[in-house]
Amino acid sequence: MTMPLYASPEQLMRDRSEYARKGIARGRSVVALKYSGGVLFVAENPSTALHKVSEIYARIGFAAAGRHSEYESLRRGGIRHVDLWGYANDPRDVSARQLAIVYAQTLASMFTDQLKPFEVEICVAEVGATPEGDQLYRLTYDGSIVDEPQFLAMGGQVEPISSTMKETYQEGMSLREAVLFAVKALSSGTSGNGDNGQGVGKLEVAVLERSRPRRAFRRIEGAALAALLPAEADQSDEATEGEPVDPKPEKGSEES
Amino acid sequence: MEHTPSRAMPGATLPAAYLTAETSSFTDFLRAQAPHLLPGNLGGVGEPVRARHASELNPQPPHGTTIVAVTFDGGVLIAGDRRATSGNLIAQRDMEKVFVTDDYSAVGIAGTAGLAVELVKLFTLELSHYEKIEGVSLSLDGKTNKLATMVRGNLDVAMAGLAVLPLFVGFDLHAQDPAKAGRIVSYDVVGGRYEERAGFHSVGSGSLFARSALKKLYDPGSDAATAIRHAVEALYDAADDDSATGGPDLARKIYPSVVTITAADGAVQLPEEEAAEVAESVVTARSSQPRG
Numbered sequence: 134m135t136m137p138l139y140a141s142p143e144q145l146m147r148d149r150s151e152y153a154r155k156g157i158a159r160g161r162s163v164v165a166l167k168y169s170g171g172v173l174f175v176a177e178n179p180s181t182a183l184h185k186v187s188e189i190y191a192r193i194g195f196a197a198a199g200r201h202s203e204y205e206s207l208r209r210g211g212i213r214h215v216d217l218w219g220y221a222n223d224p225r226d227v228s229a230r231q232l233a234i235v236y237a238q239t240l241a242s243m244f245t246d247q248l249k250p251f252e253v254e255i256c257v258a259e260v261g262a263t264p265e266g267d268q269l270y271r272l273t274y275d276g277s278i279v280d281e282p283q284f285l286a287m288g289g290q291v292e293p294i295s296s297t298m299k300e301t302y303q304e305g306m307s308l309r310e311a312v313l314f315a316v317k318a319l320s321s322g323t324s325g326n327g328d329n330g331q332g333v334g335k336l337e338v339a340v341l342e343r344s345r346p347r348r349a350f351r352r353i354e355g356a357a358l359a360a361l362l363p364a365e366a367d368q369s370d371e372a373t374e375g376e377p378v379d380p381k382p383e384k385g386s387e388e389s
Numbered sequence: 390m391e392h393t394p395s396r397a398m399p400g401a402t403l404p405a406a407y408l409t410a411e412t413s414s415f416t417d418f419l420r421a422q423a424p425h426l427l428p429g430n431l432g433g434v435g436e437p438v439r440a441r442h443a444s445e446l447n448p449q450p451p452h453g454t455t456i457v458a459v460t461f462d463g464g465v466l467i468a469g470d471r472r473a474t475s476g477n478l479i480a481q482r483d484m485e486k487v488f489v490t491d492d493y494s495a496v497g498i499a500g501t502a503g504l505a506v507e508l509v510k511l512f513t514l515e516l517s518h519y520e521k522i523e524g525v526s527l528s529l530d531g532k533t534n535k536l537a538t539m540v541r542g543n544l545d546v547a548m549a550g551l552a553v554l555p556l557f558v559g560f561d562l563h564a565q566d567p568a569k570a571g572r573i574v575s576y577d578v579v580g581g582r583y584e585e586r587a588g589f590h591s592v593g594s595g596s597l598f599a600r601s602a603l604k605k606l607y608d609p610g611s612d613a614a615t616a617i618r619h620a621v622e623a624l625y626d627a628a629d630d631d632s633a634t635g636g637p638d639l640a641r642k643i644y645p646s647v648v649t650i651t652a653a654d655g656a657v658q659l660p661e662e663e664a665a666e667v668a669e670s671v672v673t674a675r676s677s678q679p680r681g
Binding site: 182184187188189206207209210211212213214216217219220221235236238239241242348 | 401402403407408409410415418419422423426510511514517518521522524
């Protein structure tokens with residue numbers, strides 16, 4: 134006579150949390166922060182084609198760390214949700230807060246109902262009409278939701294990055310300052326990450342820009358990115374064949 | 390993609406179909422998840438309420454009238470008058486019939502206004518949805534093909550007299566010669582799409598007059614300002630001979646709407662002051678020379 138395997142619910146949850154946390158820590162880091170002109174995302178990403186940061190809606194952006202296939206399906210689901218919501222009602226009725234709650238519910242039910250939790254941590258950000266209206270939400274694998282007032286770091290070695298950010302963050306940074314700040318924070322997390330050991334790898338940079346009229350999301354790549362980065366870190370990113378770098382809005386972002 | 394009865398609501402989880410659907414088309418997604426939101430009878434479910442014929446409707450639903458498109462050196466523009474008519478009445482004087490649909494394309498509409506505006510709204514969303522899901526935007530031919538499918542989906546309603554005719558203009562980023570990258574694509578009610586290689590085209594009730602005017606005015610090597618002037622002249626001629634097309638209304642400050650598309654600026658609506666300037670100078674010129 135065999136006894137069925139028994140594990141206490143506490144043990145089960147602990148195991149799942151540990152599993153998800155380990156998976157997320159294996160990846161590379163992403164930071165998101167508010168700056169004077171909107172919200173900035175900077176991710177360490179060796180690929181120029183597989184994005185960690187993307188556009189969800191006109192004023193809403195998305196960043197994720199962890200397992201690509203899992204956050205990709207969340208990203209697509211989120212885009213479908215907001216596009217349907219905005220189509221059935223009005224684009225103004227779509228908000229990051231509402232999307233974050235839907236994501237939180239989804240992650241929570243994945244965490245409790247499924248055998249394997251999602252190994253992802255995601256960020257939903259919205260740029261408002263004024264800096265006070267900018268929102269930054271962090272969602273973890275178990276569906277907890279945190280409204281971050283200034284910045285967040287996800288994936289990889291988070292502690293050194295967060296502590297660097299906490300020490301040096303200032304309100305109302307310009308885009309250039311914010312990029313430098315984010316790169317500095319990311320580089321504090323890379324030591325002993327099994328990378329080349331020095332500095333950060335290729336970067337994926339995108340902003341939600343308040344000054345852009347319709348769709349606020351803009352990727353900064355190629356020459357536009359090189360101009361923002363410190364000279365010694367040679368970032369020879371090639372522009373992907375997606376949208377060409379729009380020369381117009383940069384002027385606005387420089388002064389903001 | 391299976392239909393899940395519960396749509397995502399605030400405070401509910403994303404339905405499984407949202408996470409696993411393999412389509413990058415918003416229309417296909419809508420057809421599976423919320424067919425009641427599709428314009429016309431694109432949904433194809435249930436028994437559609439069919440208008441026996443539009444002529445039985447009283448009053449007639451508003452009709453959009455004349456749209457012109459002109460290419461120029463390094464781009465393309467689309468312009469429309471602002472009038473919508475309902476039978477012999479003016480339904481609206483300041484209607485927008487030209488829409489920026491994404492960074493490098495725009496659509497002007499003629500025909501049943503209510504359906505056409507809905508069609509453009511869905512088309513715009515379709516383009517941005519694809520771009521967000523796939524990470525790259527559709528090719529220009531892909532965009533025109535999507536629009537053709539939508540027009541074809543409206544065929545049943547068009548047979549009942551509620552036709553919608555879009556006119557598409559776009560800037561082809563992959564064109565060999567950037568000077569000729571501006572393209573015009575027209576449609577018929579059954580969804581046929583036709584590349585207008587002549588460099589100008591017009592649709593709507595006043596299109597005959599507008600096209601004749603453009604035939605004499607059009608110059609492929611002209612700059613954007615000249616092309617805008619030509620388009621407004623053509624609309625003036627259309628309004629001159631077609632009662633359903635509205636000319637520049639200086640008293641009410643209603644001017645034709647113009648969208649230009651170039652490599653550097655993308656698709657942008659001409660600011661109202663500039664449209665006013667062009668319209669006023671055309672009207673002034675016509676007061677001394679009525680036939681242009």
